[in-house]
Amino acid sequence: MIHLDMVGKAYQMGSETVHALRNVNLTIESGDYIAVIGPSGSGKSTLMNIVGCLDTATHGRYTLADHEVARLSGDRLAEVRNATIGFVFQTFNLLPRLSARENVELPLIYAGMSKSDRRKRSEVMLRRVGLEDRMRHKPNELSGGQRQRVAIARALATSPAVLLADEPTGALDTHTGLEIMRLLEDLNTEGTTLILVTHDHELAMRAHREIRLRDGEIVHEEIR
Amino acid sequence: MGRRSLWESARMSFRSIAGSPVRSGLTALGVMIGVASVISLVALGRGAQQEVAGNLQQLGSNLLMVYSGEPRGTALVRTNTSNIRPTLTQTDLEAIRDAGPDLVNLAAPASTSNAQLQFENRNAAVTVTGTTPEYPEIRNFRPVYGAFFDQSHVDARSSVVAIGMQVYRELFDAGTDPIGRTIRINGASFVVTAVMEEKGTAAQDNSVLIPISTYQRRISGDSAYAMIAVQAADSSVMRDLQAVIEENLLRLHRMPSMDGADFYVVNQLDLLATVEGVAGTFTLMLASIAGISLIVGGIGIMNIMLVSVTERTREIGVRMALGARRRDITVQFLTEAVLIAVAGGIIGIAIGIAGSWAAFRFARIASEVTITSVLMAFGFSLLVGLFFGGYPAWRASRLNPIEALRYE
Numbered sequence: 001m002i003h004l005d006m007v008g009k010a011y012q013m014g015s016e017t018v019h020a021l022r023n024v025n026l027t028i029e030s031g032d033y034i035a036v037i038g039p040s041g042s043g044k045s046t047l048m049n050i051v052g053c054l055d056t057a058t059h060g061r062y063t064l065a066d067h068e069v070a071r072l073s074g075d076r077l078a079e080v081r082n083a084t085i086g087f088v089f090q091t092f093n094l095l096p097r098l099s100a101r102e103n104v105e106l107p108l109i110y111a112g113m114s115k116s117d118r119r120k121r122s123e124v125m126l127r128r129v130g131l132e133d134r135m136r137h138k139p140n141e142l143s144g145g146q147r148q149r150v151a152i153a154r155a156l157a158t159s160p161a162v163l164l165a166d167e168p169t170g171a172l173d174t175h176t177g178l179e180i181m182r183l184l185e186d187l188n189t190e191g192t193t194l195i196l197v198t199h200d201h202e203l204a205m206r207a208h209r210e211i212r213l214r215d216g217e218i219v220h221e222e223i224r
Numbered sequence: 225m226g227r228r229s230l231w232e233s234a235r236m237s238f239r240s241i242a243g244s245p246v247r248s249g250l251t252a253l254g255v256m257i258g259v260a261s262v263i264s265l266v267a268l269g270r271g272a273q274q275e276v277a278g279n280l281q282q283l284g285s286n287l288l289m290v291y292s293g294e295p296r297g298t299a300l301v302r303t304n305t306s307n308i309r310p311t312l313t314q315t316d317l318e319a320i321r322d323a324g325p326d327l328v329n330l331a332a333p334a335s336t337s338n339a340q341l342q343f344e345n346r347n348a349a350v351t352v353t354g355t356t357p358e359y360p361e362i363r364n365f366r367p368v369y370g371a372f373f374d375q376s377h378v379d380a381r382s383s384v385v386a387i388g389m390q391v392y393r394e395l396f397d398a399g400t401d402p403i404g405r406t407i408r409i410n411g412a413s414f415v416v417t418a419v420m421e422e423k424g425t426a427a428q429d430n431s432v433l434i435p436i437s438t439y440q441r442r443i444s445g446d447s448a449y450a451m452i453a454v455q456a457a458d459s460s461v462m463r464d465l466q467a468v469i470e471e472n473l474l475r476l477h478r479m480p481s482m483d484g485a486d487f488y489v490v491n492q493l494d495l496l497a498t499v500e501g502v503a504g505t506f507t508l509m510l511a512s513i514a515g516i517s518l519i520v521g522g523i524g525i526m527n528i529m530l531v532s533v534t535e536r537t538r539e540i541g542v543r544m545a546l547g548a549r550r551r552d553i554t555v556q557f558l559t560e561a562v563l564i565a566v567a568g569g570i571i572g573i574a575i576g577i578a579g580s581w582a583a584f585r586f587a588r589i590a591s592e593v594t595i596t597s598v599l600m601a602f603g604f605s606l607l608v609g610l611f612f613g614g615y616p617a618w619r620a621s622r623l624n625p626i627e628a629l630r631y632e
């Protein structure tokens with residue numbers, strides 16, 4: 001499914017080269033549940049962005065579902081993000097003007113789905129995350145946990161194969177965070193590949209596989 | 225799939241406009257004012273043009289004037305010819321009439337000078353014109369009461385007179401029947417046979433008309449004519465007719481060319497073209513001044529759109545992460561700019577039309593809103609939206625998704 005071969009990301013800062021990521025070899029199979037941990041600045045988000053086709057590697061090869069990502073055009077990358085990847089962000093990133101339902105419909109719009117299909121699909125997704133009675137609410141009328149649920153419903157709307165969650169519980173209290181984790185894990189049980197970035201060792205323990213980054217390199221990997 | 229998401233992007237931009245009506249309204253204001261001024265200033269220019277052209281048409285249709293002497297100015301009709309030495313003759317008049325029915329419809333000689341009128345104890349200073357019965361038709365200046373003199377009066381050098389409306393008012397009490405009354409022109413007695421229609425110009429309303437033969441005997445003492453008014457058979461033959469008249473009269477006057485000739489021809493068509501040309505330039509000038517305000521409006525849109533793109537950087541990043549292509553983002557912001565500009569344009573058109581209507585209704589300022597100017601104004605506001613919205617939309621679409629998502 002996901003295959004990284006000597007992948008690196010370097011930034012040129014004046015005369016200095018900053019390696020946000022280097023020599024990353026990683027293979028993730030469909031249905032995996034992986035936790036990425038590591039100190040701040042170790043390159044976790046950079047890795048997620050590359051896997052999610054938001055960013056491109058400066059070194060190495062990245063193949064996603066048999067596509068060599070470096071060869072894809074901007075429009076194709078947008079399509080891949082739309083169809084194959086679901087993003088869940090630490091800060092939710094819901095559009096404040098749109099209702100919960102309209103937020104969930106966004107990726108479906110870019111997928112070219114008709115309005116009536118979108119309405120059905122967004123309702124199913126919001127029901128799936130337990131927010132069927134909050135569909136008309138704007139983000140600022142929802143609690144943090146509810147917002148993250150909307151964001152998850154949105155990430156799932158196009159039935160992506162991979163769910164990328166970059167510290168999804170970082171802005172939530174422990175209890176709500178655990179609820180969100182359970183929801184994500186349920187989705188993984190149903191077959192979605194889940195890649196989770198976290199600082200929390202306890203949360204990382206729940207994953208099938210754990211990858212530890214330091215200074216842009218994988219320093220430890222364990223399978224449970 | 226592409227088309228649907230583009231349409232949805234357009235729909236989202238509509239929502240975003242509706243979501244901040246005050247800002248959108250203020251943004252559209254510049255274009256609104258620009259378009260309103262284009263519409264009303266062009267209408268004003270057109271109105272002036274129509275008015276001048278209309279006045280010119282009032283003088284008669286398909287009118288050519290042959291004058292004695294060297295060319296003096298470009299006036300089609302000169303109100304007083306007493307300072308011109310007459311050089312046009314009966315032979316010239318017949319040569320003009322002989323140009324044939326395909327070219328010429330009617331021709332009438334005319335000489336004009338100032339005269340003093342007297343009726344009972346009242347006096348009036350007027351212009352007196354000696355002419356023939358064709359004159360009312362040629363000059364589109366007809367009697368409303370009584371009958372204009374006919375050829376027999378000309379042949380007999382009768383002392384009959386047709387008086388202008390203003391002359392009637394000055395000499396007679398309202399309601400008095402002037403027909404058959406005797407008035408004095410420079411002391412000589414004339415019988416009133418007709419009152420001419422009111423034209424609204426002193427040159428005609430404050431004039432009297434008498435047979436040319438009587439004029440020559442009593443007023444000028446000269447057998448030549450100061451001018452000959454000619455009605456062409458059709459507006460399409462006016463220039464041909466002018467050429468024929470010039471050729472024939474040069475031959476009769478034994479002159480080589482129009483340079484230094486002792487007559488000249490003024491053609492209504494040429495005057496009309498000149499007037500419309502001048503008015504057209506005037507209109508264009510007004511339109512370009514107004515066009516500048518349209519451009520200023522466009523810059524306002526660009527400014528706000530750039531601010532809007534910056535404010536919504538994170539939104540753009542989120543949309544890109546969710547699968548928006550560059551063109552989806554472009555369309556969203558471009559549509560927003562175009563909608564604002566076009567809405568401003570439509571309201572501006574309405575204001576412009578209302579403004580020129582009000583100018584006519586309350587200040588009698590002639591103005592004409594043409595469908596062309598409305599379509600042009602609409603088209604320009606669309607272009608302004610595309611042009612000035614283009615850069616901000618392009619900027620939005622070129623954002624790097626990660627940087628956009630990180631934007632605080």
Ligand SMILES: Nc1ncnc2c1ncn2[C@@H]1O[C@H](COP(=O)(O)OP(=O)(O)OP(=O)(O)O)[C@@H](O)[C@H]1O
Pocket residue numbers: 011013018019020038039040041042043044045046047
């Ligand atoms: N645009 C950039 N230009 C230069 N350096 C960058 C840029 N983006 C990231 N970096 C650097 O890359 C490194 C990895 O950043 P990244 O965001 O992946 O860290 P992270 O592991 O997600 O940290 P955190 O846990 O704090 O979110 C950091 O040292 C960062 O300074």
Ligand SMILES: [Mg+2]
Pocket residue numbers: 044045046166
């Ligand atoms: Mg990070």
